[in-house]
Amino acid sequence: MASGMNDQKFIKSFTIFLVLGVVLTLFLIYLGNLNAGTITDRVRGERNAMAEAANSNALQPVGQINVASEGAEQAETVQVAAAATAIDGAGVYQSACMACHAAGVAGAPRVGDIAGWADRIAQGGDTLYTNAIQGFQGEAGMMPAKGGNMALSDGEVKAAVDHMVALSQ
Ligand code: HEC
Structure with missing residues (x-):
């Protein structure tokens, strides 16, 4: 009986022990899963962050340079376009051509001298442009290329020619 009680006690404690063990x-x-989950999440997050950082490090300079240079090119194009439409022929004439062409210095045809310009205008605009841009030695004198101001663009010289011709016909 005693041993039976002991067995029962043992089975009872063993069952409790088993249940506790299982629990x-x-x-x-x-x-473990909880930790594993948070750890993998954390690792994943770090990896993502690293990958993003690497990506951004690898891509940023290239992207920035591209974007910047493209932007600059666009800005330049816009500026050039704006300059092309906004060339002030009268202004160019005053700063670079008037010195000779207002009074007719050194054989320069005087602006407003309709007779003096008639034959020149008759040559056609392209010849006038070319002679003004490249300069030429004529019978009356020497027209320096771009009036001696090589900083002028061809467009600016042409605008000045247009301005001079408009006042001389
Ligand atoms: C240093 C004096 C001088 C300056 C500055 C000058 N010119 Fe002249 N230019 C001349 C002379 C001289 C001639 C005439 C040459 C000839 O026909 O013998 C001439 C002629 C011209 C002609 C007539 C060309 C032709 O085929 O007959 C044009 C157009 C002209 N100049 C444009 C300009 C413009 C535009 C500027 C300013 C950007 C300019 N010139 C500045 C001296 C000058």
Whole structure:
């Protein structure tokens, strides 16, 4: 009987022990998963951050240079376009051509001298442009290329020619 009681006691404690063990095991597995989950999440997050950083490091300079140079090119194009439409022929004439062409210095045809310009205008605009841009030695004198101001663009010289011709016909 005593041994039977002992057996029952033992079975009871053993069952409790087993149940506790199973519960503890399940709890540990749960904890393990929890940790594993947060750790993998953290690792994943770090990897993502690293990958993003690497990506941005690798891409940024290239992207920035492209964007910047494209932007600059666009800005330049816009500026050039604006300059092309906004060339002030009268202004160019005053700063670079008037010195000779207002009074007719050194054989330069005087602006407003309709007779003096008639034959020149008759040559056609392209010849006038070319002679003004490249300069030429005529019978009356020497027209320096771009009036001696090589900083002028061809467009600016042409605008000045247009301005002079408009006042001389
Ligand atoms: C240093 C004096 C001088 C300056 C500055 C000058 N010119 Fe002249 N230019 C001349 C002379 C001289 C002639 C005439 C040459 C000839 O026919 O013998 C001439 C002629 C011209 C002609 C007539 C060309 C032709 O085929 O008959 C044009 C157009 C002209 N100049 C445009 C300009 C413009 C535009 C400027 C300013 C950007 C300019 N010139 C500045 C001296 C000058």
